[in-house]
Amino acid sequence: MADEIRKKGNRMKKYKFFLYYLTVTALLFWSFGCDEDDPVETPPPTGLEILEVPLTLLANIDSIYTIRVRVADEGVDPDYVLCTVSGPSGSNPGTFNLYDDGSLNELEAHPYAQSPSGDIVPNNDTYTRDVNSRLLTNEIAGEYTFSFSVPGQSDPIYTKSETVLAADIEDCILTHITEINGLIGCFDPVDLTPLIEVTEPDSVIDVYGVLLLDGVSIDTLNFISEEVFPALDTPYWISTILPNSFPCAGTDDNYSLRYEVSTRFGMNCSATTADFSILNDDQTILNFRGLPDTLYRPTAVGDTDTVAVTLDLEDCNLEGIQTFNGVRFDVKRDTIDWYHEDKYRLNDEGVSGDSIAGDGTYSVGLTFNRSDTYLDNLYIFRYYSVDCAPPYEQTDYLYDTVRVIQPLAEVDGLIPASDELGFEVITAPARENHL
Ligand SMILES: [Ca+2]
Ligand SMILES: [Ca+2]
Ligand SMILES: [Ca+2]
Numbered sequence: 001m002a003d004e005i006r007k008k009g010n011r012m013k014k015y016k017f018f019l020y021y022l023t024v025t026a027l028l029f030w031s032f033g034c035d036e037d038d039p040v041e042t043p044p045p046t047g048l049e050i051l052e053v054p055l056t057l058l059a060n061i062d063s064i065y066t067i068r069v070r071v072a073d074e075g076v077d078p079d080y081v082l083c084t085v086s087g088p089s090g091s092n093p094g095t096f097n098l099y100d101d102g103s104l105n106e107l108e109a110h111p112y113a114q115s116p117s118g119d120i121v122p123n124n125d126t127y128t129r130d131v132n133s134r135l136l137t138n139e140i141a142g143e144y145t146f147s148f149s150v151p152g153q154s155d156p157i158y159t160k161s162e163t164v165l166a167a168d169i170e171d172c173i174l175t176h177i178t179e180i181n182g183l184i185g186c187f188d189p190v191d192l193t194p195l196i197e198v199t200e201p202d203s204v205i206d207v208y209g210v211l212l213l214d215g216v217s218i219d220t221l222n223f224i225s226e227e228v229f230p231a232l233d234t235p236y237w238i239s240t241i242l243p244n245s246f247p248c249a250g251t252d253d254n255y256s257l258r259y260e261v262s263t264r265f266g267m268n269c270s271a272t273t274a275d276f277s278i279l280n281d282d283q284t285i286l287n288f289r290g291l292p293d294t295l296y297r298p299t300a301v302g303d304t305d306t307v308a309v310t311l312d313l314e315d316c317n318l319e320g321i322q323t324f325n326g327v328r329f330d331v332k333r334d335t336i337d338w339y340h341e342d343k344y345r346l347n348d349e350g351v352s353g354d355s356i357a358g359d360g361t362y363s364v365g366l367t368f369n370r371s372d373t374y375l376d377n378l379y380i381f382r383y384y385s386v387d388c389a390p391p392y393e394q395t396d397y398l399y400d401t402v403r404v405i406q407p408l409a410e411v412d413g414l415i416p417a418s419d420e421l422g423f424e425v426i427t428a429p430a431r432e433n434h435l
Contacts, residue, residue, distance in 0.1 A: 047072055048081070048150055048158035051126060056265045057133040059141045060168040063266070066118050068128045069098060069148050069160070076157055081127040082149050087166070088142035098127035098148075112136040137166045165201070167265060172204065173197040174271040177259050180241070185281040186316035190241045192223070194259050194271070202265045207237040210258040211246055212272070219246050221257070243281065243316040247324070250390030253277035280389040283315035285327070288383065290400035291366075297406040298370045306426070308353040310363040311346065311398065313385055322349050322358040326386040329364070333379045333421060343427045346383070352426040365426035368404060374422035375406045 052068035069081055080097035087093055096113035099105065102122030107115035118130035137144065144164045149156035176195040183190075196204050209221035223239040249255065258272040288311045298305050311327070318324045327346040330338045346364045350357030353365025382397040404422065 048148060048160045050148065050160055050162055053146055053162045053164060055164060057137065057144070057164055057166040058169055058265055059134065059137040059139055059166040062132055062134045064114065064130050065133055066128060066130050067098060067146065068119075068126055070126045071150055071158070072125065073158070076150060078150050078157075080151075082151060082156075083129070084147045084149070085136065085144055086147070087137065087144040088140055091138050091140040091142065091144070093136050093138070093144070096129055096131065098129040100125065100127045103128075133166065139168075141167045167201055168199070169202045169263075169265045169267060170199045172199075172202070172261050172263050172267050172269040174259055174261060174269055177271045177273060179273050180255075180257060180276045182253075182277040182279070183241070183243075184277075184279045186243050192221075192239045192241065192257075192259075194223075194237060194261075196237065196261050196269070198263055198267070202263045202267060204237065204261055205264050206262045207239075208260055209239060210260060211249065212256045212258060213249070213252060214254045215256075218249065221245060242319075244319045244321055246278065247317050247321050248388040249278050249280065249317075251277075251279050252390070280387065281316050282393055283313060283318070283385055283387055283395055285311050285313055285383065285385050285395050285398060287312040287361075288398045288400070290381070290383075290398075291402040293402065295368060295402050295404045297368050297374070297404060299408050301370055303370045304367050305369075306353075306365050306367045308363050308365050309346070309381075309383070309400070310354070310361050311383060312361050313348070314360070315385075315387070317387075317389065319360065320358050324348065324388060326388055327362040327383070328386070329381050329383045331379060331381050331421060333377055336421065338382070339421070341425075343425050367424045367426065368422070369424070371406050371422060374404065376403070377422060378403050379421075379423075 049070040049072050051070050052066055054065045057063070057065060067083065071078060071081065080099050082095060082097055084095045085093040093112070096110060099107070099117040099119055100123055101117055101119055103116035103119050104122060105116060107113075107117060109115070112132045112135035114130040114132065117128050119126065119128035144166055145161055146164060147159065147161040149159040151157070173196070174194055175197050178190070178192040178194065180190060180192075192209065194207065196207070198204060204225075207223035209223065210217045211219040211221065221239050221241070223237045226236045226238050254275055255278050256273050256275050258270055260268070260270045262268050290309050291307055295305070295307065313324075313327055325345050325347065328340065329344050329346070330340045331344070332338050346362035347354050348358060348360065348362045352363070354361070354363035379402050381400045381402070383400065384397050385395045387393045
């Protein structure tokens with residue numbers, strides 16, 4: 001058995017070697033065949049590429065669709081690309097041309113292809129034409145085939161086609177939306193289940209919610225499609241609001257939610273709830289794990305010690321939100337009064353001293369360098385959090401005191417710590433705002 005496998009292996013090796021031999025020989029012949037000055041290049045992809053054809057058209061409503069193709073052959077530079085459209089009986093759409101003219105040319109009148117062409121950049125090998133779907137279909141729904149061809153001397157050089165579905169579609173209707181009552185503090189999850197009516201064969205492709213404060217959009221909410229509601233025989237879209245759905249929505253009573261629906265045929269509908277109130281819950285910091293009472297700077301030249309400070313933030317509005325950066329600290333040392341810099345922040349992003357992202361434990365890494373300047377200092381840190389939601393509540397301070405000593409400090413010629421406070425902060429990624 002083992003012998004057989006070995007033989008087989010040997011045969012495979014011989015076979016592979018033979019293939020390798022063939023390849024090398026072929027490559028040698030090929031390279032000798034080329035002029036030495038010719039750069040060896042991979043030839044560009046050639047042919048006709050369909051860049052933009054709508055898969056669905058509105059047969060009953062004047063709608064302009066852009067049709068765009070690319071002639072991917074450097075040696076071929078046609079004046080136009082021809083499109084022949086065939087459809088169900090009675091539609092009789094015919095043909096139109098696509099141009100690479102940057103919409104600079106006034107085109108002759110056509111039943112449904114528009115003038116100018118709709119092309120954006122001239123002479124870039126993309127050929128474009130805008131068409132009116134109602135005029136193209138003659139208001140007859142059904143399957144249409146768009147056949148593109150690059151004209152040649154006698155026969156087309158390249159051809160390609162695409163099937164498009166045209167239908168009579170009415171606007172979608174939101175027949176029911178879930179109203180929202182006052183969202184007070186750490187409220188229980190609320191399921192939002194709008195009911196939507198569409199014209200066959202149209203279907204809903206996206207539903208989302210826009211949270212409005214005084215009619216102005218401040219946040220969005222995604223809906224997911226669940227299984228079909230058997231009783232209603234209609235697609236079922238759901239979103240759930242949790243206290244952290246709007247982490248920075250402040251306490252106010254002029255909120256509303258607009259449901260927005262878009263369909264496969266490009267129809268849109270929306271509906272808005274009555275005004276409701278949100279009450280953002282207060283936050284607390286706890287389980288503080290600070291620095292030791294005494295910290296010794298490293299004795300070796302150029303050496304650095306890193307220590308981490310962690311605390312837990314409790315705020316149901318920020319549960320699982322990794323990018324909240326309102327947890328911060330100030331520091332006070334000897335002659336320096338309470339001092340704060342933008343980088344004096346704790347993060348929950350799993351970086352800069354934080355081990356797990358999104359677990360509600362916020363951390364900051366501090367480094368204390370070997371120093372000849374800061375020999376024995378008492379530092380007081382105060383940690384706190386400022387909510388990102390109006391009225392921007394601030395928690396109580398958590399204080400931490402540490403004495404930092406530099407042992408064996410009398411050596412000459414050492415570089416003092418670069419931070420005038422005598423420590424540095426391992427910074428988390430910068431954020432533009434609180435979230
Ligand atoms: Ca073009
Ligand atoms: Ca809160
Ligand atoms: Ca964490």
